[in-house]
Amino acid sequence: MINDIMTLLWKESREVLEQGGRRGRYTPLIFLAVFGIFMPLQFGRDMIETPVVLLFFSWVPLFLVSSVVADSFAGERERHTLETLLASRLSDRAILLGKLFTAIGYGWGLTILSLMVGLVTVNVVYWSGAVLLYPAYIALGGVVLSLLAAGVAAGAGVLVSLRAATVRQAQQSISLGVMVLVFGPTLGLQFLPAAWQTRLAGWLSGANLTSVVLGVVGVLLVLNVVLFVVVSARFQRTTLILD
Amino acid sequence: MTTQAIHTFGLTRQFDTVRAVDGLTLDVAPGTIFGFLGPNGAGKTTTIRLLLGLLEPSAGDAQVLGYDVRTAAAEIRTRSGALLEHSGLYERLSAQDNLEFFARIWHLPAAGRQERIRELLTHMQLWERRQEPVGRWSHGMKQKLAVARTLLHRPELVFLDEPTAGLDPVAAAALRDDLESLAEQEGVTVFLTTHNLAEAERLCDQIGVIRRGRLVAVGAPQELRTHSSTPRVEIAGSGFDADVLSQLRGRSEVAGVHVDGDRLIIDLKRDVEVAPLVSLVVSAGGAVEGVHKETATLEEVFLTLMEEQAEA
Numbered sequence: 001m002i003n004d005i006m007t008l009l010w011k012e013s014r015e016v017l018e019q020g021g022r023r024g025r026y027t028p029l030i031f032l033a034v035f036g037i038f039m040p041l042q043f044g045r046d047m048i049e050t051p052v053v054l055l056f057f058s059w060v061p062l063f064l065v066s067s068v069v070a071d072s073f074a075g076e077r078e079r080h081t082l083e084t085l086l087a088s089r090l091s092d093r094a095i096l097l098g099k100l101f102t103a104i105g106y107g108w109g110l111t112i113l114s115l116m117v118g119l120v121t122v123n124v125v126y127w128s129g130a131v132l133l134y135p136a137y138i139a140l141g142g143v144v145l146s147l148l149a150a151g152v153a154a155g156a157g158v159l160v161s162l163r164a165a166t167v168r169q170a171q172q173s174i175s176l177g178v179m180v181l182v183f184g185p186t187l188g189l190q191f192l193p194a195a196w197q198t199r200l201a202g203w204l205s206g207a208n209l210t211s212v213v214l215g216v217v218g219v220l221l222v223l224n225v226v227l228f229v230v231v232s233a234r235f236q237r238t239t240l241i242l243d
Numbered sequence: 244m245t246t247q248a249i250h251t252f253g254l255t256r257q258f259d260t261v262r263a264v265d266g267l268t269l270d271v272a273p274g275t276i277f278g279f280l281g282p283n284g285a286g287k288t289t290t291i292r293l294l295l296g297l298l299e300p301s302a303g304d305a306q307v308l309g310y311d312v313r314t315a316a317a318e319i320r321t322r323s324g325a326l327l328e329h330s331g332l333y334e335r336l337s338a339q340d341n342l343e344f345f346a347r348i349w350h351l352p353a354a355g356r357q358e359r360i361r362e363l364l365t366h367m368q369l370w371e372r373r374q375e376p377v378g379r380w381s382h383g384m385k386q387k388l389a390v391a392r393t394l395l396h397r398p399e400l401v402f403l404d405e406p407t408a409g410l411d412p413v414a415a416a417a418l419r420d421d422l423e424s425l426a427e428q429e430g431v432t433v434f435l436t437t438h439n440l441a442e443a444e445r446l447c448d449q450i451g452v453i454r455r456g457r458l459v460a461v462g463a464p465q466e467l468r469t470h471s472s473t474p475r476v477e478i479a480g481s482g483f484d485a486d487v488l489s490q491l492r493g494r495s496e497v498a499g500v501h502v503d504g505d506r507l508i509i510d511l512k513r514d515v516e517v518a519p520l521v522s523l524v525v526s527a528g529g530a531v532e533g534v535h536k537e538t539a540t541l542e543e544v545f546l547t548l549m550e551e552q553a554e555a
Contacts, residue, residue, distance in 0.1 A: 004348070011344045015335055080330075085331070087297060089348060
């Protein structure tokens, strides 16, 4: 089983890098340049020390995962490779986990890498005589949050990709979902009554940051489990062939 | 447990109102090449999908290599190779990576993997271009690579959907030779669909003809030709007068006689020796210059079967 998942990862990672030809190969580098160099240059030490960076840890994997996950099944179907894959000896579970882990690995890996590059950038440019590191709660929270966020994005993305007829259709649905998830809460807050907004702001300013992070981690964990169960139920060879 | 490579009994698959496969009962012996013929939409692809366990049968039973398609489909897929309707190649990847991926899927040992890939690519005359993305290749080259991928893990049974489609005549002939040698020397069972009836006639030990999901004929090519058509004798010469015709019509094995220019055409009721008929013509005054006995080609048999089924 693990060998089979690794085989899928091997193939998927090659396909992700070849996606879009030469441009596809440079996408991770462009991402690292923006989030590992440009943004830390703009925000300086705040990029390392303030809890706001946790939002970055949570949101960035969504964009990264969504850029590759649409292709997972819709792409195989569109390019007529799905049936041959399903006719192989690979189990349903190995195929599904291989696809999920590729998307998660890409999103999570690049997020962590960009944060490490960002750390180096800030230390080099804003050197103050001592090495600056992420506070432990930000580092730990960030690693866990970005992993769980990547998991949610991958689960939801695979679900959409399983049902979509084309990659474009899957990309549109996933992009819309990410937009709603990222900008929805911000916009939604504007429509809350002023009294509610004040109460919420008061609660947030008084809340224990660790509790908030743990709460978010809990919600994401539940979402991961629910999505995995739904995706596993949806992924059936005999129905995929008919789609 | 059946000793057949493939055994189906009343295999049926219903899609809403359409019965794609309808009560298919079939046996394919191990180490033989079975040709599955039928017009587009006849149910050939659905049958292969059912045999690979990619679709659930609506009714009936099927065992492939002794495994039930409902309960042991994974075993069937492990022991089979399949070239389906599309080549199923990853066009962004190179030929080498395509085969590497499937070699890993089938757990080919790392030591022998590269050797096997090299052997197949060299045999298919693709070795020199192994590093190119497959998307840049011609259809024929992709088809050759897809065949190589199907045979990579030395399966006991291969399903080939139109394997020679898009191949040039030389490559198609080479593939036919390969398939023959696979069946004869390595005991691999080959289940192939093709629209090339001459190819099926030349290659297959057994042929099944399917139309609208129903098996309308099955047998060796020679059997199909003789059972589904009347043999005919053409005698070239002169002096084929009424007396000759009358004597021939009196024979029990003769279904009909007519003269077409300088040719005497005798339709037979069954496959019989021609010499007595030629002797009769000569003794009745006919001058014989040449004799040609013909049976219907597989293509004629196929077309006749299709017409009969359409009328039915």
